[in-house]
Amino acid sequence: GESVGLHLPTLSVQEGDNSIINCAYSNSASDYFIWYKQESGKGPQFIIDIRSNMDKRQGQRVTVLLNKTVKHLSLQIAATQPGDSAVYFCAENRSGGSYIPTFGRGTSLIVHP
Amino acid sequence: DSGVTQTPKHLITATGQRVTLRCSPRSGDLSVYWYQQSLDQGLQFLIQYYNGEERAKGNILERFSAQQFPDLHSELNLSSLELGDSALYFCASSVGGQPAYGYTFGSGTRLTVV
Numbered sequence: 001g002e003s004v005g006l007h008l009p010t011l012s013v014q015e016g017d018n019s020i021i022n023c024a025y026s027n028s029a030s031d032y033f034i035w036y037k038q039e040s041g042k043g044p045q046f047i048i049d050i051r052s053n054m055d056k057r058q059g060q061r062v063t064v065l066l067n068k069t070v071k072h073l074s075l076q077i078a079a080t081q082p083g084d085s086a087v088y089f090c091a092e093n094r095s096g097g098s099y100i101p102t103f104g105r106g107t108s109l110i111v112h113p
Numbered sequence: 114d115s116g117v118t119q120t121p122k123h124l125i126t127a128t129g130q131r132v133t134l135r136c137s138p139r140s141g142d143l144s145v146y147w148y149q150q151s152l153d154q155g156l157q158f159l160i161q162y163y164n165g166e167e168r169a170k171g172n173i174l175e176r177f178s179a180q181q182f183p184d185l186h187s188e189l190n191l192s193s194l195e196l197g198d199s200a201l202y203f204c205a206s207s208v209g210g211q212p213a214y215g216y217t218f219g220s221g222t223r224l225t226v227v
Binding site for chain 1: 115155161171203205219220
């Protein structure tokens, strides 16, 4: 498949381990955050979102934590599988108006069988 | 299949040339967004159209232009191409004019300028 990017932070884990991917955002007015997964040769896909009135949200095998004090997001993937290998992006958004979400550069997750 | 269709998947062209990338949004979505993804810059927002009208503009070069047609499909025109324009170009769509709940992305067009 096509390579999304060669100049990204990389996280390598063993299958079955838990993965934590971090993201710092810049705009203190951002009130909605999204994690996307981008597999090789595909467009980014929505994984999970969180609003600024929450500090934790859980999905299926994924948890997003939000720390507004230090403007930090993390994505935790439980029992990481080879199919989780992808580039993960966080996006910050601000409700109302015509604000366009800003994407971080992404982290490449490599899961070794 | 996300429901957002982009064509072509791959495009190879020479410097100085002009190309057109096409995007059909997901059924029911009125907004189309164009993004450029390169090795060094990550996902960069170019431009948004909502129901045929330009809604927001990002880091789009003057050599680039876009439009959204009455059937809501969109085209991104890239002219006087340079080597640095080589990138993945993504289209995304959303129901409303402001993507409060995120986008749906297409699979992208890989542009290679030689």
